Amino acid sequence: MTDLNNFFKSAFTVDNVIFGFDEADLKVLLIKRGEEPYKDTWALPGYFVYPNENLDEAAGRVLEELTGLRNVFLEQVKTFGAVNRHPFGRVITVAYFSLVKINAYNVQAASIASDAEWHSVSDVKDLPFDHMEILQACFNRLKWSIRTRPVGFELLPPKFTLTELQHLYEAILETPLEKRNFRKKILSMNLLIDLEESQEGVAHRPARLYQFDPEKYRQFLSEGFIFELKETKKRDNRRKLQEV
Amino acid sequence: MTDLNNFFKSAFTVDNVIFGFDEADLKVLLIKRGEEPYKDTWALPGYFVYPNENLDEAAGRVLEELTGLRNVFLEQVKTFGAVNRHPFGRVITVAYFSLVKINAYNVQAASIASDAEWHSVSDVKDLPFDHMEILQACFNRLKWSIRTRPVGFELLPPKFTLTELQHLYEAILETPLEKRNFRKKILSMNLLIDLEESQEGVAHRPARLYQFDPEKYRQFLSEGFIFELKETKKRDNRRKLQEV
DNA sequence: TCAAAAGTGTTCTTATTACACCCATGG
DNA sequence: CCATGGGTGTAATAAGAACACTTTTGA
The missing domain is CATH 1.10.10.10 (Winged helix-like DNA-binding domain superfamily/Winged helix DNA-binding domain)
Known part of the structure; x- marks a missing residue:
């Protein structure tokens, strides 16, 4: 049997596609990354999952740090694990999408970010890592969800x-x-x-x-x-x- | 910033809920585990994802070892990552479901298993890890999928x-x-x-x-x-x- | 009194539901 | 010739699509 220790060398993160609706336009909350890699680039908010934390908890934490909101709609969508998706090593990420009332709070740049801002979904063209793919998957899920729930x-x-x-x-x-x-x-x-x-x-x-x-x-x-x-x-x- | 090395200590697996239909009954393919933990217990087929392997590839590999089938319907459903779900450490698992034509091949116990067998979905009452929860999630997904695709x-x-x-x-x-x-x-x-x-x-x-x-x-x-x-x-x- | 958006009536068409009934085959 | 599914006709109802029209407010 393969040595198990070889497997315990990877990390995982959560990434959160936070949607809001502003009168006429569907928005997504992006952060300006405060850490390498891709420091100072607009990206989806996300972070490593701590060793003592469940996935849903981690996604909730990222969301709360950014918006101050608890108990909002948050749902797992898909896990992305391409071998080379992260430059630091094998990192798979679990994508969540959440839905918030855009006027219910003020966005605050969390510890993970130097800035945070709503962007029209249709204007987002370029994101680091596989974040475009993640955004697309979450948008598709939202489209489907609104027809069925x-x-x-x-x-x-x-x-x-x-x-x-x-x-x-x-x-x-x-x-x-x-x-x-x-x-x-x-x-x-x-x-x-x-x-x-x-x-x-x-x-x-x-x-x-x-x-x-x-x-x-x-x-x-x-x-x-x-x-x-x-x-x-x-x-x-x-x-x-x-x-x- | 937290030391990144703390995060690169976890592992991840894929688990595969393989459905088949046998005239009147919906079946799921279970294996008798060949390795610890839960050796010799009926469980969902699954294994660690190799460092150079994408998630979909890993799920396909597990499926092929067991059934000899390639290019069958295989879709990611949900990732399970409760802190203590695996006794050996932090292991999250990405659950897939697949659909196969039950008569198209003979099930063979793969390297990961000492035996493999079709079970009626409604008879499966007890599985190790969080495999019951995974089975339920995949069954629900199948129910939904058959109505929409x-x-x-x-x-x-x-x-x-x-x-x-x-x-x-x-x-x-x-x-x-x-x-x-x-x-x-x-x-x-x-x-x-x-x-x-x-x-x-x-x-x-x-x-x-x-x-x-x-x-x-x-x-x-x-x-x-x-x-x-x-x-x-x-x-x-x-x-x-x-x-x- | 006018612009702007809210809100309603109605016809035509298509889809769904609930049955009852007929058909082809092997034993 | 009959048991066993395979396969169809159809009436009543419900839901969907398409428009045109009326109402209420602030400026």
Whole structure:
């Protein structure tokens, strides 16, 4: 048998793709790395997993150092382990994605970073290591998740309008949706609670505010659902957004 | 900064949940471990990842040693890294699931095992390490996959009948389906090619044989689909199976 | 009173569900 | 000629797609 000691020479990290939604745009939180390799480069936040730490704990730690948030949506996506992915030796990384309410806190450069900043997902073109691949995998997972589980709510404030929810779906799915049909579909799921409150201070008819039903939320999170809606031909909302 | 050397003391393995389908039952391939820890216990096949080996390669190697098969369906599911999951030190494991045609080869006990055997998934109650948790995660993934991608074909022989396909769905989803509706749904997807051949030597009307369309297969594998069908009230096929 | 966005009615079409029934084969 | 699955027809209902229209607010 091979000497076991040969195997106990590798390390592993977690990398965290933190998504946020900002009115019209899907964002990802990047850090300017404070350590070699790739010091001072924008990259995904991540760090080595400590010897006494579980994977989920490590991912939560990285997230908390950066955002101050605990107990946010955090889910393992995929592990990347190409032989030469890290210049310091054999390092595999477990990728997580998390969803945060972008206004709920201030980003702080953590010990691992000299700076931290939200970037539009569509603008990110270049990242060190295999981080582009990781980002892509997490974005794909998010796209799939939003069609099958009520995760969209994690990106929105506690009270939101149907239009905000629709814009979120459109941003993530990268496709325009028809307003009437979107509303019918989402309301028929009984996932939303009508708060019987309205927006204030908008220069048009104020929209009704909704909350998600936590019980239905839990049920759908474990059972899954299917949210399928054909891309609309009328580019009604889309065009207006772009014309602003 | 923490001394990096502290981190390069861990190891990682792959574990492989190999599913097969045998007429009426979903099976998983277990090995009798040939090495400590848990020597001579039934467990999931797995092994350390070699220093010069990618993760997917390692999973493929474990699979090939055991089944002699290359190029079968193999997909990463989740990584398990609880601090004390392995008695020899910090070992995280990357779980894969694979789908094989159960009659396509003979199982051979590989170097890592003293024996290898198919077990009904529903009968597996007790496995070492966190292997029960891994099996459960992979089974859940399979359940989800069969509803969203054409992976069912990986478990069937190249030519199959619609009833065989339906039984496969019923076994994985653990629910009876209505024959007429199952057929309509699956045929409307244009995923099957009617071979215009029939079964031979059966004591009833011979069933037509089908093949999947490799082009449609590829398309659906990347795009995904939704296969939703309500559980039937009439337990037509089910009852008969159980009464035999 | 006008712009802007919220919100609703409705028709047409397609998909799903739930059954009942007929067909081909070997023993 | 009958037991055993294989295979189809179809009506009722539900869901989806596509549009046009009305409502409410601030400026």
